[in-house]
Amino acid sequence: MLQIAAWKRFTIWAVCLMGLLLAFPNGFYSRVEMHNDAVAEIEALGSTPEREEAAALWPSFLPSSLVNLGLDLRGGAHLLAEVQVADVYVERMDGYWLGVRDALVAIRDDVGFVERVEDAPEGELHVRISQAEGLPAALTAVRALAQPVASLTGVGATDISVSGRGNTIIVSLSPEEKAATDNRTIQQSLEIIRRRVDEVGTREPTIQRQGSDRILIQVPGIGSAEELKALIGTTARLTFHPVIQQTSNAEAVPGPGEILVQDLDDSSLYYILERTAVVTGDDLVDAQPGFDQNGLPSVTFRFNPSGARVFGRYTTENTGAPFAIVLDNQVITAPRINEPITGGSGQITGNFTVDSSTQLAVLLRAGALPAEMTFLEERTIGPDLGEDSIRAGRIAALIAFAAVLVFMALSYGLFGIFANLALLLNVALLFGLLSLLGATLTLPGIAGIVLTIGMAVDANVLVFERIREELKTAKGPSRAIELGYEKALSAIIDANITTFMTAMILFALGSGPVKGFAVTLMIGIVTSVFTAIFVTRLIVVMWFERKRPRTIEV
CATH class of the missing domain: 3.30.1360.200 (Gyrase A; domain 2)
Structure with a gap:
């Protein structure tokens, strides 16, 4: 017989209610956003009448987490920067000069006078000694300054290469140290850019490495690419x-x-x-x-x-x-x-202005970029374009939603309506989880939601078709419903696990837009399985307990 324990019913409805509450603020996006900004400013800078008024736009006892809108929905700036990693080699060689000089001065009787060659190639340190016959001793003294490379790929190697030509000592970074330095430079640049962007309070920027020496920077809500370049373009x-x-x-x-x-x-x-x-x-x-x-x-x-x-x-x-x-x-x-x-x-x-002194303080707090960046690509996405994207995505979602609702109602009658109710809860749970996680919604993310809407009824279709088959054996409606859910469960789990694994691979290996699609798809799979296995079944059981029909038509 169809039976669901009272504590299970309570848990299912509690989860649905929590999802609805978490998704609710997104229906009042601008108001909640102003409330959140005002609360953050009050905590950081203190209370003012204007901030208190903005904070009162949303009740404090209600959830205020929102789904962050990505660059293509909110507008903002996009930059692709190339880090000039070779600049760091020059600075490293400048840093070695004092140590090399002191090491050679300590054996002055063998090498004579020591001077730095100013016109040496970039990334190399050339030191001239007056006594060419002392070159072997000089090379030995300088090589003693070498340190092991601090990386797993450079195990057993030293950080500098030392050679001699005539009366000149040539010092440069070893290939292993250059590789380790490049990696550290990119990682340091990523962290400093992230700190600089976070200092001005932007929401959910995308800052990630691309290739060996490039960084992708996407910041929603910022005025223009020039403004973003002014913020991060200088090494400070x-x-x-x-x-x-x-x-x-x-x-x-x-x-x-x-x-x-x-x-x-x-x-x-x-x-x-x-x-x-x-x-x-x-x-x-x-x-x-x-x-x-x-x-x-x-x-x-x-x-x-x-x-x-x-x-x-x-x-x-x-x-x-x-x-x-x-x-x-x-x-x-x-x-x-x-x-x-x-x-x-x-x-x-x-000659500072208030704005320039504030900007300089932000840059100095964030730290100096280790190397200069060249901007290879820059785009400014206006808010109007973002609004168009949101409108187009909304229309696509509504059309898909309406089509699925009509199809389920026509195909499965009352049971299709039950599935439609679960689908509504599924979308609410999806937005509730996105809000709870602070995820960023992009245009590909909207595509993931539209796909989720289409996939959300797959499990119900499997169950309902299985119930139809069981009804032909004349075991009674109660037994048919019970067997329908039991026998369809394995197919539902298998299908959704494989799709979830694919979404995980997309998230792990994909870039920004692909990640946005993968996130909504993974969350959508979780909510779809929950609503199909638990919510729809609970609605069917509650209806069956109330009506006690002798026959059912699916």
Whole structure:
């Protein structure tokens, strides 16, 4: 006989009710979104009458999770960037110079004078010694600086290759270290871009690696691709350098270990600086926009203990000397050290506006990109296009939905109507789960929902056809319904497991749009199986208990 325990009935209806409650806020999308933004701002920045008014647009006792709209539905910016990983090789070689110099100075009796060759190829460090006969000893001393490659693919290899030619030592990264460096550079760039985008409060950006040296960036809700490029396009490389000389000669030739840098505000002013920075932006732990003693916008910063110690020691030893704060190879300011700065904090002033000081603080907090990025592709998707996509997707979903409802009602009569009720609950559960997970809905995701609507009644069709077969054996309607569900169960499970596995592979191996399709398809399969096996059966059982029909027609 058809029997479902009371606790099972309660659980099934409770799940359905929870799904309806979670999906409900999506029917008031704009209002709930304004409520969520206001609540987040109140928590981060404090309460204001405007924020309190916006927060009151939605009752706090109701769920407020929404299905995030993707780039193609909401509008936004799309960038494909190529990371210039070779830039990191140059910086790595600059970092090796001091260690190589000290190692060679320690054996000066064998190698003589040591100097760096300034016109060496990029990514290589060339060091010239005055005594060519000391080259073997010099190579041995420099090779002693090599370290094991910190990656699984570089086991047994060292990080530098050292060779000699005449009286010149040539140092470069080994192939294994270059591969490991490339991977670290891309991963670091991904993390920094994600932090910069998250700083401005955008919703559900897509930031992922493509190929060996490219990054795909899609940010819904942002104004334009240019705005996104302004946010992430700069390396925001902050360094502090001793000043050798100030000049107006753009053709001035810096000496060994020195660089020529232009002033940010005065294009006719140049500085000759020591190449090696005292401290860098990597030592920063915080940066905030503020105002200086004259009430002008500025950026205050704070070093970590290591950076504070180095900076404090340098300013103590060089009181009265100028030093330059350099951002992306331009001098922001070059103040004189009036007194030791031992507190680990300071202030950057210049021709800032409130917006530019805020932007700089965001970039400095997020950290410096390890290498320059070249933008190969950029697109701006306007909100109007997103609205058109939503409208087209909605129309397609409604047509599919209506067609399935009519087909089931005509094909299976009252039982088809029961299946239609379960289908309505299936869509509500689908949106409820998407909201609960904070998933992003894209145009391919809508296609997944439309496919789910079509597939959702497959299980019911299997059950109903099986009930028809059992009715022919004259075992009675109750037994026919029970056997119909029992014998169709294995086919339902097998069919949906194989489809779910396919969706999992699409999610694991696919790119952004394919992932969006796979997510809605996987969730749709789960909700479809639940509504077919449990909800439709419960509706049929409740009807049968109430009517007690002697015969049924499917």
